[in-house]
Amino acid sequence: TERVLTGITTTGTPHLGNYVGAIRPAIEASRAPGVESFFFLADYHALIKCDDPDRIERSRLELAATWLAAGLDPQRVYFFRQSDLPETPELTWLLTCVTAKGQMNRAHAYKAATDANEAAGEDIDAGITMGLYSYPILMAADILLFNAHRVPVGRDQVQHIEMARDIAQRFNHLFGKGHELFVLPQAEIDEELATLPGLDGRKMSKSYDNTIPLFEGGARALKDAIARIVTDSRLPGEPKDPDSSHLVTIHDAFATMEQRAAFRADLRAGLAWGEAKERLVRLIESHIGPMRERYADLMAHPERIEDTLQEGARKARKIAGPFLAQLRQAVGLRPMT
Ligand code: TYM
Numbered sequence: 001t002e003r004v005l006t007g008i009t010t011t012g013t014p015h016l017g018n019y020v021g022a023i024r025p026a027i028e029a030s031r032a033p034g035v036e037s038f039f040f041l042a043d044y045h046a047l048i049k050c051d052d053p054d055r056i057e058r059s060r061l062e063l064a065a066t067w068l069a070a071g072l073d074p075q076r077v078y079f080f081r082q083s084d085l086p087e088t089p090e091l092t093w094l095l096t097c098v099t100a101k102g103q104m105n106r107a108h109a110y111k112a113a114t115d116a117n118e119a120a121g122e123d124i125d126a127g128i129t130m131g132l133y134s135y136p137i138l139m140a141a142d143i144l145l146f147n148a149h150r151v152p153v154g155r156d157q158v159q160h161i162e163m164a165r166d167i168a169q170r171f172n173h174l175f176g177k178g179h180e181l182f183v184l185p186q187a188e189i190d191e192e193l194a195t196l197p198g199l200d201g202r203k204m205s206k207s208y209d210n211t212i213p214l215f216e217g218g219a220r221a222l223k224d225a226i227a228r229i230v231t232d233s234r235l236p237g238e239p240k241d242p243d244s245s246h247l248v249t250i251h252d253a254f255a256t257m258e259q260r261a262a263f264r265a266d267l268r269a270g271l272a273w274g275e276a277k278e279r280l281v282r283l284i285e286s287h288i289g290p291m292r293e294r295y296a297d298l299m300a301h302p303e304r305i306e307d308t309l310q311e312g313a314r315k316a317r318k319i320a321g322p323f324l325a326q327l328r329q330a331v332g333l334r335p336m337t
Contacts, residue, residue: 003183004029005148007042007082007139010059011050014066015211016284017196017204020253021154025190027071029152037077038146038316039067041309044082044089044138048131064305066214069295074308082142084313087320091141092134094331098170099137107136108159140164144171145320147183155194156203161187175330193253197246199228212250214288215295222288223281236272247276254283 006026008018030037041063046056060081072079082088104110110133114124136159143151143164151161168182175181195203198210205211212225229247234240242248242264252260267276298305325335 001036003036003148004150005038007040009042010046012206013216014214020193020196025152041081065298069291078316080312080316087324092138136160136163140167143185144182150188152188158187201246215292231273237270240267242267
């Protein structure tokens with residue numbers, strides 16, 4: 001069997017980028033025969049960027065309901081909260097001890113933070129925690145703990161998965177004694193959808209505050225957000241250039257080939273941006289409207305979600321526990337008693 005694994009950080013409300021880049025492809029992959037899937041709520045990762053416990057709790061609930069409403073079947077898939085697995089931080093430490101510091105210096109998130117500090121004339125490490133610095137090691141532990149072969153993600157995560165491969169290779173080399181302890185994971189990205197743009201055309205991201213919510217706020221919030229997508233100032237009747245519009249990219253993420261062609265042709269023929277936005281709302285709504293009803297139902301029953309997550313953690317630990325015992329032995333630690 002092949003193992004597919006992915007996680008989402010619990011710091012905000014799930015948005016269309018999460019859905020298109022990770023949730024939808026992951027659920028599709030999980031339905032293929034011969035695949036074992038591991039999907040989780042990355043709440044240890046959330047602590048790196050967020051010190052508001054209520055927000056983490058709320059985000060965790062929204063995210064769990066989102067996965068389930070989008071079609072994840074907890075009977076077929078290992079679905080859990082990262083922080084319910086004590087094996088993850090323990091493996092993180094084993095990996096930390098074999099990870100080159102220089103490699104972490106090159107991680108995008110850390111580099112972006114030091115670059116910003118430098119530009120502002122501050123000490124390069126001002127305000128940067130060890131959590132942010134070693135973020136990719138925690139993520140490597142998530143992936144390697146289950147020996148995942150494939151990791152469906154958006155483009156912004158590819159570097160982290162390459163780092164996980166490097167760390168796995170180094171660990172295998174040091175402790176594998178000729179056989180591979182870790183599978184080398186592969187990022188799986190859909191070239192076309194790997195970076196969904198947000199309202200302003202930059203990558204849709206919680207940190208840019210340019211997201212379109214997936215379910216929260218109902219159809220109204222979807223409509224309001226889409227109304228705020230930035231377009232050029234061409235008037236109704238004037239021909240538009242579909243290839244330079246991020247509104248079209250968002251449309252493509254939900255459209256069939258025929259719908260894409262028709263939308264482009266109509267824009268070239270002068271379709272008003274306002275009407276284009278209405279069509280976009282209808283298109284997305286036709287996909288996610290039915291899911292939103294399931295979402296609302298799930299959100300009204302947090303105790304069911306809690307049961308599902310606890311059961312998921314129990315199942316996942318049956319795999320993680322024995323594997324970690326093997327890894328402890330490989331590095332020279334004694335078995336836990
Ligand atoms: P996070 O929470 O930032 O994003 C979750 C997933 O959504 C994808 N994504 C996008 N895809 C396309 N277009 C966008 N605009 C967009 N915005 C977000 C991300 O690429 C990601 O796949 N560190 C990870 C969570 C994580 C993880 C893991 C992922 C923790 N452990 C192990 C995979 C495997 C993160 O913060 O993703």
